[in-house]
Amino acid sequence: MKVLITGANGQLGREMTKVCSNLSYDMLLTGSKDLDIRDIDATYKIVKDFRPELVINCAAHTAVDKCEEDVDNAYRINAIGAKNLSQASYAVGAELVHLSTDYVFDGEKDRPLTEFDDTNPQTVYGKSKLAGEKMAAEFNPKHYILRTAWLYGDGKNFVKTMLNLAAGDNEIKVVTDQFGCPTSTASVAKLIIKLINEKNYGLFHAASKGKCSWNDFAKEIFRLKEINKTVNPCTSEEFVRPAKRPQYSVLRNYMLELTTGDIMPTWQRDIYEYLK
Numbered sequence: 638m639k640v641l642i643t644g645a646n647g648q649l650g651r652e653m654t655k656v657c658s659n660l661s662y663d664m665l666l667t668g669s670k671d672l673d674i675r676d677i678d679a680t681y682k683i684v685k686d687f688r689p690e691l692v693i694n695c696a697a698h699t700a701v702d703k704c705e706e707d708v709d710n711a712y713r714i715n716a717i718g719a720k721n722l723s724q725a726s727y728a729v730g731a732e733l734v735h736l737s738t739d740y741v742f743d744g745e746k747d748r749p750l751t752e753f754d755d756t757n758p759q760t761v762y763g764k765s766k767l768a769g770e771k772m773a774a775e776f777n778p779k780h781y782i783l784r785t786a787w788l789y790g791d792g793k794n795f796v797k798t799m800l801n802l803a804a805g806d807n808e809i810k811v812v813t814d815q816f817g818c819p820t821s822t823a824s825v826a827k828l829i830i831k832l833i834n835e836k837n838y839g840l841f842h843a844a845s846k847g848k849c850s851w852n853d854f855a856k857e858i859f860r861l862k863e864i865n866k867t868v869n870p871c872t873s874e875e876f877v878r879p880a881k882r883p884q885y886s887v888l889r890n891y892m893l894e895l896t897t898g899d900i901m902p903t904w905q906r907d908i909y910e911y912l913k
């Protein structure tokens with residue numbers, strides 16, 4: 638299979654590269670310097686020259702706070718970038734995998750959210766990612782759009798931040814009032830391959846099962862690493878940031894349940910495998 642991976646230097650991009658390499662796929666890996674997905678001409682050129690059967694878009698503007706002031710750029714990367722890849726992949730008959738986020742919801746409902754729940758993003762990041770979902774779907778019917786959450790893999794993420802903090806002397810305070818589903822890039826990558834093999838197109842929630850607060854998650858990381866460090870509680874109000882975080886963004890992988898089955902692990906199993 639010929640695969641173009643965009644955002645190949647990011648967390649998920651690296652994981653997809655590893656997985657596709659193990660499957661002996663013929664890959665073209667692009668970082669932002671090789672292909673700027675905001676540029677439609679460059680996108681068409683790379684896609685038409687390489688002629689992939691599958692495009693996996695791992696590129697995004699993921700700096701949630703920065704998006705609040707970098708609005709045009711957030712929409713250019715997260716929405717127009719998705720549009721460009723959707724059009725270009727369609728032009729060569731390729732399928733498109735695109736990633737989205739729990740930030741498309743407002744986090745106000747106190748129950749797990751399915752693909753059938755109304756979206757209501759509260760941040761520029763969430764709004765631009767929702768626009769990206771729509772544009773990815775609009776120009777290429779052969780699309781797989783996966784909404785994931787609290788992602789960690791090879792790169793900058795919460796797990797690494799906690800382990801770095803644990804190595805220092807400072808008190809660790811982590812919020813107890815934001816709930817979600819920590820998910821590894823390994824689990825998302827495995828699911829992507831399954832959906833591709835089954836040609837199960839559409840929009841899917843793709844998060845590890847169960848729910849926890851960031852504070853619970855930090856405690857579990859330290860428990861598994863046998864780090865004897867106290868994780869003190871705090872509230873979101875003590876940690877005000879430019880972009881509002883969803884309070885309760887627990888995703889239920891309902892489309893997977895209704896179609897080919899949900900292979901995502903529990904969040905506890907997922908972090909155990911990652912730290913092993």
Ligand SMILES: NC(=O)c1ccc[n+]([C@@H]2O[C@H](COP(=O)([O-])OP(=O)(O)OC[C@H]3O[C@@H](n4cnc5c(N)ncnc54)[C@H](OP(=O)(O)O)[C@@H]3O)[C@@H](O)[C@H]2O)c1
Nearest residue numbers: 644646647648649668669673674696697699736738785788
């Ligand atoms: N991280 C999370 O917690 C999280 C949660 C839910 C959903 N997601 C979604 O999951 C996907 C993967 O996230 P991630 O954590 O793997 O992201 P990441 O580590 O931040 O990587 C994103 C990559 O996008 C590339 N990029 C940025 N602007 C670009 C442009 N204009 N053209 C081409 N490439 C560009 C960057 O490339 P260079 O490094 O080459 O500059 C970067 O490596 C994204 O769609 C994200 O929205 C992430």
